[in-house]
Amino acid sequence: MRRWDRWAPVSLRVLGSVLAGLMAAVAMILAMAAGRYWLGIMPPVEAIPDRVAALLSISEFFSLFGKYGGYNGLKKFGILSGLRGVVGIGLAIGLLNGILHELPFARRGAHWGAISRRVALALMAAAGAVWIGLVIFLWPVIAANYRGVPYSWARIVTIAALGVWIALFLGVLLAAYALLANATLRPAPQDGTVAGDASPPARVRWGAFSRRSVAVAAATGLMVWPVYVLLRRMYRDATFPYDGTVYSGEDIQPVTPTDRFYTVTKNVVDPDVDRDLWRLEIGGHVERTRSYSFADLMGFDQVDQETTLMCISNRIGAGLFSNATWKGVRLRDLLNDAGVREGSVEVYLHGADGYRDTFAFTKAMEETTLVVYEINGEPLPRRHGYPVRVIVPGLYGEKNVKWVTRIDVTTADEKGFYEDQGWGPDFVPKTRSDIFSPRTRLANGKFTFTREFAVGQRVEVKGRAFAADRGIRSVEFSVDGGATWTPAEIYYPGTHLTWALWRFEWTPETPGTVDLVTRAVDGDGDPQPTKAAGIVPQGAQGLHTVTATVVS
Ligand SMILES: Nc1nc2c(c(=O)[nH]1)N[C@H]1C(S)=C(S)[C@@H](COP(=O)(O)O)O[C@H]1N2
């Protein structure tokens, strides 16, 4: 009985502290969800996986894809484990707080009600350290803001929000703990004397403790509802349904309809930028830092330019690949306005989502490198970078930073999100060509036509050819597995910045299976590489070979 009298208040306080930790975690998740949803602030739950992703090697990254069902599966896993992590950390810190409060160093020290001043100060110091640690670790992505708060401000907003979230956690933890522990208190030490182990055991006020526990649990439960509502809204808005959308099929057009333009994004929920809030800052190694509003961009020379974009992950014959007409201004006009300087090496681009990538300063100064706000005559849709993205012909899609908020000129070579993982260092697409009609299918690494062909029956074979910013000079076609070649007709030449579309009339002569192959020559007269290479680390190359079955 005496043992129980001694241990009952202790166990209840520790239990109460765990409950307080849970409440603090839920309150913090609610504050994070609200900050993310309304203010576009990237919470650690999102920022940490994002930051870790760039630290992984390509093979680790892809093995995670395999394990969690692709990029989307991995994104879901990342967010879910982040949320579970916050709850787990809340319970653990609650437990720790409860135990610390029972240790002699805490019991002997001064108290504010049930709260030991020493424990509170230790927790505050730890919280401060966590805050600083998070700011350092998340530094490369800390200027992210999904609403498009300007880069210079976004950094401050995120740092402040991290502080508020952490402080809220600690505040709720201690307040809820004080409330619960108060119902199990040993008599408070009188005028500075110390409540040592010799003090009489506390009397548990069972009624007060249970009423307060129910109140804390109920408050926690009540907060779960708005958390659920906000997470559900964001889930509905998430990129899962369209990330990795390909443009393929038999009906490929010279210019891709905007709603079918291929899409790739690293985000779980893409930025939803407020154009009035948004600014494009040009800084780093320039004469003067500039900050352009959307209206400011209209003051520069306006350019329409057709350009094909292709993801580095696009396998030969696959559809992470599209062509559109873009409208915007030349990046070099902005750089000249900011004042270019000797010793400029690269531009470092930053998106509202914390995405970052780099390319050569000389590339940035080419007249075809643009900062665009329209695709095919319409404002950029959200998923393609509203309100403004970069278009940089001659490099893989990843360099075409969407939702761009800042471009810094650097004096040294720097790496972006994917280059950190080990992609590149050469991001120039190799010349390629492929067949899209009749429809093909990929199984066990081999392409076949989904239909059969008949001897003597003429069929039109169509395909694309692409050579980054070098243009396409010619395309050839083989109906005997590459033994002999015949010129194909280019029916859509495009420009040197786009793909070309070609066709070939084929009349099968003998039954059986035969390999159809295509190859292109770029605008410089260089033939497409025929040796096959996979997408890692510099993008795929090789011939597109499609097996046809001919029946008599
Ligand atoms: N801000 C930002 N820009 C980004 C990305 C991103 O995740 N965030 N993805 C890149 C990648 S990998 C590709 S292939 C292209 C895809 O552009 P699209 O979705 O408009 O086709 O955008 C690039 N720009």
Ligand SMILES: [Mo]
């Ligand atoms: Mo990409």
